[in-house]
Amino acid sequence: MSSRRLENVLGDxxxxxxxxxxxxxxxxxxxxxxxxxxxxxxRRDWITETAFLRAFLAFxxxxxxTFILYATGHQPSRGRPPLRLVQFPxxxxxxxxxxxxxxxxxxxxxxxxxxxxxxxxxxxxxFAAALAGSQNALDEARVLRNAVAHKSSSAQEKFExxxxxxxxxxxxxxTVGGFLLGAVPGVTPPTSFLEYYLGRLEGVAQQIVP
Numbered sequence: 001m002s003s004r005r006l007e008n009v010l011g012d013x014x015x016x017x018x019x020x021x022x023x024x025x026x027x028x029x030x031x032x033x034x035x036x037x038x039x040x041x042x043r044r045d046w047i048t049e050t051a052f053l054r055a056f057l058a059f060x061x062x063x064x065x066t067f068i069l070y071a072t073g074h075q076p077s078r079g080r081p082p083l084r085l086v087q088f089p090x091x092x093x094x095x096x097x098x099x100x101x102x103x104x105x106x107x108x109x110x111x112x113x114x115x116x117x118x119x120x121x122x123x124x125x126x127f128a129a130a131l132a133g134s135q136n137a138l139d140e141a142r143v144l145r146n147a148v149a150h151k152s153s154s155a156q157e158k159f160e161x162x163x164x165x166x167x168x169x170x171x172x173x174x175t176v177g178g179f180l181l182g183a184v185p186g187v188t189p190p191t192s193f194l195e196y197y198l199g200r201l202e203g204v205a206q207q208i209v210p
Contacts, residue, residue: 006076009065010209016058017202020051024194027051028181045177049148052180052194056145059201060108066208067113067127068094071120079210083122110138130207137200144197147176166193 027047030039039047071094075081088094098106098116106112110131117127131138140162147159163179164170171178180194187196 004065004069006066006069006074006209009062009069010205013058013062013205014202017055017198020055020058021195021198023051023054024048024181041178042175045175045181048177048180048194049175052176052197053145053148055198055201056141059205062205062208063108063110063113063127064106067098067117067120070126076210082125085120085122109142110135126208126210130204133207134200134204137197138204141197141201144176144180 024047027039027044029035030037031041031044068091070082071084071086071088072091073081073084086097088097095106100106106116114124114128114131117124121127123129143155143158143162146155149155159176159179160170160174163174166179167182167185180197181192183190184193184196
């Protein structure tokens with residue numbers, strides 16, 4: 001088995017999330033009038049989007065790495081490991097099996113991981129329950145991720161639909177970064193959408209690696 005440990009994977013993900021929070025906080029503080037250094041709001045939003053994208057990619061990397069480690073028999077330091085339905089002799093064999101027929105790579109989108117986990121582990125543990133419990137938030141986070149990564153009309157339309165659903169209207173010239181820095185309506189104490197989504201990603205990660 002690989003010397004990589006589940007706890008290392010979780011630690012790397014959490015470290016990246018912390019860094020992304022600090023990166024976005026710096027951008028926000030630098031955009032305040034009179035700050036030194038000072039940046040424009042458009043640059044603030046761009047930095048925030050970059051931070052969010054890095055965080056989302058770190059979460060998907062955690063899904064991939066933990067899935068492969070569990071499939072090859074690794075155990076968490078706390079709790080029981082999932083019961084494997086298939087015994088794999090090596091990481092390379094797992095990587096071959098998880099690629100769907102007709103594709104050259106495996107998707108680590110939450111819904112795909114849930115279905116894959118049902119085939120590899122009894123009751124899909126620990127992935128199915130952890131991902132299902134935050135499915136809506138993860139789907140919304142992917143909409144935001146796609147709006148940053150893909151400048152297509154489809155990605156933009158889905159982003160705008162999400163903004164309307166969350167805010168009740170579409171602010172003029174709203175950006176993904178501007179939306180992420182905005183406050184979630186009706187939440188006390190005030191919480192930004194960025195912190196809300198990063199918190200959900202981290203929470204799911206900690207359920208997968210207890």
